[in-house]
Amino acid sequence: MKRIEAALLPIDDPVLPEGRKELRIVTPGQLRMVAESLKERAHLAVCMSREGGKMPCYPIATLVEVVDFFQLDDDALSIVVEGRQRIRVLDTWAAADGVWMGEALKMSNWPSQPLDNHFLVLGEALRRLYEAQPELGHLYREPHLDDACWVSQRWLEVLPLVEQEKQRLMGQPDCGKTMQYVLSLILSHQ
Numbered sequence: 474m475k476r477i478e479a480a481l482l483p484i485d486d487p488v489l490p491e492g493r494k495e496l497r498i499v500t501p502g503q504l505r506m507v508a509e510s511l512k513e514r515a516h517l518a519v520c521m522s523r524e525g526g527k528m529p530c531y532p533i534a535t536l537v538e539v540v541d542f543f544q545l546d547d548d549a550l551s552i553v554v555e556g557r558q559r560i561r562v563l564d565t566w567a568a569a570d571g572v573w574m575g576e577a578l579k580m581s582n583w584p585s586q587p588l589d590n591h592f593l594v595l596g597e598a599l600r601r602l603y604e605a606q607p608e609l610g611h612l613y614r615e616p617h618l619d620d621a622c623w624v625s626q627r628w629l630e631v632l633p634l635v636e637q638e639k640q641r642l643m644g645q646p647d648c649g650k651t652m653q654y655v656l657s658l659i660l661s662h663q
Contacts, residue, residue: 474578479516480506481565481573482554483530487639488519488537489626490556490582493612498550502570507552511539518560518575521636528565529573531636533580533643536560553612556626558582559643583622583648592652596624598659602631625651632658 482503488494496519498507510517520534537554545551559580568574588596596618603610609631610616617623625648629639632655642651 476563476576476578477516477560479518479534479536479560479575479577480510480568481530481534481562481575482506482517482519482537483522483573484519485522487521487533487630487643488535488554488556489630489643490535490559491617491623492535492556492626492630493540493553494519494630495551495553495612497545498552500571502568502572504550505570506572507539507542507550517554518562518577519554519556520562520575521639523636528562528575530562530565530575531640532562533640534560534562534575534577536579581646583626583646585623586621586648588619588621588624592621592624592656594659595621595628595652595655599624599627621652622648625655628655 498504509515516536518534518536520530523529523531535556536558537556539552540555541553543551559582560577561580562575562577564576566574600618629642629651642654
């Protein structure tokens with residue numbers, strides 16, 4: 474497979490394919506990185522930050538596209554990114570302006586599949602979560618609550634799980650294990 478180079482945005486929670494997140498961009502290096510992704514179609518990836526490892530992030534990340542941006546009252550830039558493609562970060566280094574860069578391989582995205590009757594509660598619970606906490610779902614005009622892949626990826630973005638557990642689930646070839654995991658969490662809290 475062909476290796477790609479991407480600018481990395483290490484954050485606490487992942488953004489997965491079709492997921493959206495609003496990010497605050499403040500450093501000159503981050504501004505450069507966003508400008509290059511918009512003008513030159515340079516790769517931009519969101520990854521989960523990691524303390525104390527040999528890399529500043531966990532290996533499974535997502536290439537993103539900037540779909541909206543605006544200036545905040547304090548002159549910082551706010552961008553909305555949407556996940557496009559899963560990647561595995563193989564190596565990282567810091568650019569001269571402090572931006573983390575990475576060499577990565579593209580991974581297959583999880584295939585879309587209908588939400589099986591056994592898992593309908595997951596789509597309903599996500600809908601209720603978005604109603605109770607609109608800040609989580611406000612970026613989705615049309616949530617795909619009948620798509621198992623979409624639902625499971627949104628749960629991985631919002632659940633407060635240990636990073637290694639999120640990485641294990643994100644590294645699976647499809648959404649099956651994530652669906653089982655989230656269902657067991659929801660049923661254990663009923």
